[in-house]
Structure formats: structure tokens, C-alpha cells
Amino acid sequence: MYKILLKQDLVPNIHLFKVEAPAVAKKVQPGEFVVIRIDEKGERIPLTVADWDREEGSITIVFMEVGTTTRRLALLEAGDFITNLVGPLGLPAHIARFGTVVCVGGCYGIAAMMPIARAMKEAGNKVISVIEARSKYLLFWEDELKRVSDQLIVTTGDGSYAPQGWIPDQLKQIFEGGEKADLIFAIGCTYMMKLASETSKPFGIKTIVHLNSIMVDGTGMCGCCRVSVGGETKFACVDGPEFDGHQVDWDVLLSRQSGYQDLEIQSLQEWESRNWRRTR
Numbered sequence: 001m002y003k004i005l006l007k008q009d010l011v012p013n014i015h016l017f018k019v020e021a022p023a024v025a026k027k028v029q030p031g032e033f034v035v036i037r038i039d040e041k042g043e044r045i046p047l048t049v050a051d052w053d054r055e056e057g058s059i060t061i062v063f064m065e066v067g068t069t070t071r072r073l074a075l076l077e078a079g080d081f082i083t084n085l086v087g088p089l090g091l092p093a094h095i096a097r098f099g100t101v102v103c104v105g106g107c108y109g110i111a112a113m114m115p116i117a118r119a120m121k122e123a124g125n126k127v128i129s130v131i132e133a134r135s136k137y138l139l140f141w142e143d144e145l146k147r148v149s150d151q152l153i154v155t156t157g158d159g160s161y162a163p164q165g166w167i168p169d170q171l172k173q174i175f176e177g178g179e180k181a182d183l184i185f186a187i188g189c190t191y192m193m194k195l196a197s198e199t200s201k202p203f204g205i206k207t208i209v210h211l212n213s214i215m216v217d218g219t220g221m222c223g224c225c226r227v228s229v230g231g232e233t234k235f236a237c238v239d240g241p242e243f244d245g246h247q248v249d250w251d252v253l254l255s256r257q258s259g260y261q262d263l264e265i266q267s268l269q270e271w272e273s274r275n276w277r278r279t280r
């Protein structure tokens with residue numbers, strides 16, 4: 001059992017848990033994830049480790065409510081327990097001195113990007129962080145990212161804060177403005193990572209994406225997370241989750257991700273009708 005030490009509602013649909021997990025905290029590296037199960041009948045879901053405290057023996061996860069499990073997770077409070085938590089899983093982010101690294105994050109990826117941006121800065125890179133949200137009220141961790149970046153660029157889809165636009169608009173401006181980026185690192189929704197990769201391709205800038213294919217065991221056994229990269233089949237959980245965004249077959253990924261959509265909607269509707277008193 002893994003105790004939730006702290007809960008913060010970062011924005012209405014994105015929440016932070018600090019969880020007591022000493023064995024994971026001891027070893028975790030930027031870019032790695034855990035697989036959690038709320039209770040014995042719960043489904044397994046992967047979540048990136050957004051921060052950790054090795055001395056305290058805790059890890060921080062930040063999750064967005066998108067379906068039944070993340071809705072159920074959001075109802076837990078500090079003092080509650082998560083039944084299973086396995087990790088750290090996946091290959092750690094490749095951190096080195098590249099030169100100028102553009103760290104891109106949207107939705108939960110703003111938090112998931114944080115340890116990578118921090119490690120890139122510590123490795124001696126110039127770090128430009130670019131984050132997006134649909135609207136101002138959905139933005140979080142601006143100050144945290146500012147602390148680990150040489151420059152932070154914020155953009156909102158509705159223009160309620162910072163320039164109106166999305167990450168690809170900002171990337172284009174950076175490259176057309178003459179900034180020589182050596183590497184782009186993107187985490188967030190699949191569509192954003194696809195567009196970021198398409199934007200950087202004509203400029204010839206290597207773009208690493210943190211793929212979020214559907215996972216079950218997270219250890220290379222079920223084959224559920226397979227993705228096509230450079231014409232080869234890879235398992236995102238053990239061969240990734242980081243891959244070259246210019247080599248990813250985005251159509252295959254998007255289609256596999258939506259393969260269970262009807263069942264996911266049905267599951268959420270059934271859970272909400274059974275638990276309507278508990279939902280907000």
C-alpha cells in the first residue's frame with residue numbers, strides 16, 4: 001500500500017499526489033514512469049514521475065482526469081492509499097550536453113517535462129521551455145519551470161494569457177527567429193507531440209517525444225504498447241517511452257490509442273451513474 005502524503009489540485013482537471021514510495025524514489029531518473037492500480041479490481045495505468053525526494057522516500061505524480069481510473073484517482077485525498085505502484089519503469093531520458101534544448105510540455109506533460117528540463121540545465125544546456133494550455137486557468141508550474149529554464153515561453157489557445165496560439169506556433173517563431181536549437185523534447189498529448197515533430201522536421205532539429213501508448217504491464221510482456229518507429233515495431237514501455245518524433249508512425253499510434261474509446265466511454269458512464277454522489 002502506498003500512502004498519499006500530499007494532494008494538490010493544480011488546475012480543475014489536473015492533480016498532484018506526493019506518494020510514499022521509498023524504493024522508487026531511491027532509483028528513479030528523469031523520464032521514467034510508474035504503473036499504479038487504485039485497488040485490487042482497478043486497471044493498471046502508467047504515470048510519469050514528475051519529481052521525487054530521495055531522503056523523504058516520496059515521488060510526485062501529476063495526472064489529468066480523462067476517464068474512469070483518473071476520475072477515481074482524483075477522488076483520493078492525502079492519507080488515502082494506492083494499492084499497487086510499480087516502478088521505476090521505462091528507459092530514463094537521455095541527458096547530455098547538447099547545446100540548446102527546447103523542452104515542450106502540454107497538459108500533464110508540463111509536470112512530466114520538469115525533471116527533464118532540470119536535468120538538461122544541470123548538464124550545461126541552454127534550456128528553453130515552451131508550455132501550452134487551452135486557457136489561463138489550465139496553466140500550472142510556471143514558476144517551477146522558470147527556475148530550471150533560461151527562458152520560459154507560455155502560450156494559450158484562447159489568448160487569455162500570453163500570446164494566443166499553440167506549441168507549434170511558438171516553435172516556428174523560435175526557429176524562424178534564428179535560435180539554433182540542438183534538440184527538442186516533447187511530452188503531452190499525442191496530437192501536440194505529432195505537430196511539434198512535424199514543425200521541427202523541415203528545420204532538421206532532432207525531436208524526442210515521450211510516447212503515451214496504452215500500457216498494461218509496463219514491462220514488455222503484453223505487447224499492448226507497441227508502436228511503429230522507423231518502420232520497426234517497438235514496445236514503448238521497454239524500448240521507450242522516448243522515441244525520435246520524426247520516425248514515429250503517428251497514424252498507427254493515434255488509431256491504437258482510440259481502439260477502446262467506446263468501452264472507455266461506457267465504463268465512465270457506468271461508474272458515474274453508480275457513484276454520482278461522489279462526483280463533483
Ligand SMILES: Cc1cc2nc3c(=O)[nH]c(=O)nc-3n(C[C@H](O)[C@H](O)[C@H](O)COP(=O)(O)OP(=O)(O)OC[C@H]3O[C@@H](n4cnc5c(N)ncnc54)[C@H](O)[C@@H]3O)c2cc1C
Pocket residue numbers: 033044045046047048049062063064065066067068069070071108112211212213214215216241257258260261264265268
Ligand atoms: C509512459 C506513460 C506515461 C504517462 N504519464 C502520464 C502522466 O504523468 N499524467 C497523466 O495524466 N497521464 C499520463 N499518461 C496517460 C495515462 O496513463 C492515461 O491518461 C490513463 O491511463 C487514462 O486512464 P483512464 O481510465 O482515466 O481513462 P480511459 O477512459 O481508460 O482512457 C482515456 C484515454 O487514455 C488512454 N489510456 C487509457 N488506458 C491507458 C493505459 N492503461 N495506458 C496508457 N494510456 C491509456 C487512451 O488513449 C484512452 O483513449 C501516461 C501514459 C504513458 C504510456
Ligand code: FES
Pocket residue numbers: 214215216217218219220221222223224225226235236237238
Ligand atoms: S505495456 Fe505490455 S509490453 Fe509494454
